[in-house]
Amino acid sequence: PDPTDEATPEVTPTNTRTQMPTHTATLTPSRTPTQAEATLVSVEEGEGGIVALVYGDGTLSLVNRSDINVDVSGLQFVQVTASGSQLSFRSDQWENGTRPVWSLTPGDCFQLWQIDMPEQPVPDFCGFRHAWRAVASPRWFWMSSDPNATFEVRRGTTVLATCPVNEGECEIDLGDS
Numbered sequence: 001p002d003p004t005d006e007a008t009p010e011v012t013p014t015n016t017r018t019q020m021p022t023h024t025a026t027l028t029p030s031r032t033p034t035q036a037e038a039t040l041v042s043v044e045e046g047e048g049g050i051v052a053l054v055y056g057d058g059t060l061s062l063v064n065r066s067d068i069n070v071d072v073s074g075l076q077f078v079q080v081t082a083s084g085s086q087l088s089f090r091s092d093q094w095e096n097g098t099r100p101v102w103s104l105t106p107g108d109c110f111q112l113w114q115i116d117m118p119e120q121p122v123p124d125f126c127g128f129r130h131a132w133r134a135v136a137s138p139r140w141f142w143m144s145s146d147p148n149a150t151f152e153v154r155r156g157t158t159v160l161a162t163c164p165v166n167e168g169e170c171e172i173d174l175g176d177s
Helices: none
Strands: 050-056 059-064 075-080 086-090 109-114 129-135 150-155 158-164 169-173
Touching: 158 169
Parallel strands: 109 129
Antiparallel strands: 050 059, 050 169, 059 109, 075 086, 075 150, 150 158
């Protein structure tokens, strides 16, 4: 017998659905934040805090005495001298330190000193000095030969504190600013 004569089984077509491959998104790992970024906490709107200016002997430190991060951006320190000239410094001049001026951590500080002095050590009352500046005489708002001289701490047009230069320390409540 001829093999081609054999009956070939009839194939019945079936309707089988074949799924098209789907695209699976490949996730690329995100960058792991640095320790400084991981601990960066923004100040809640309306939250203030207490900061202190500690000054004398050609240096000044702004230290966060609160238990929360505080926003010291936009502060201006101004002494109007007897002759009417202004000695001033803006807190935003501390930018580019290891902490932003809008989020100073508890116990830490920013510091100033006279430009003709060597770099000053971190004060004992400051956990970590995040920024510093050596400043020339038009910025020495915290010093005066007049024992009755004062300087103001302002945010915008609001005076937050008036600080006597001969006291060496001045607390500022940022809660109202």
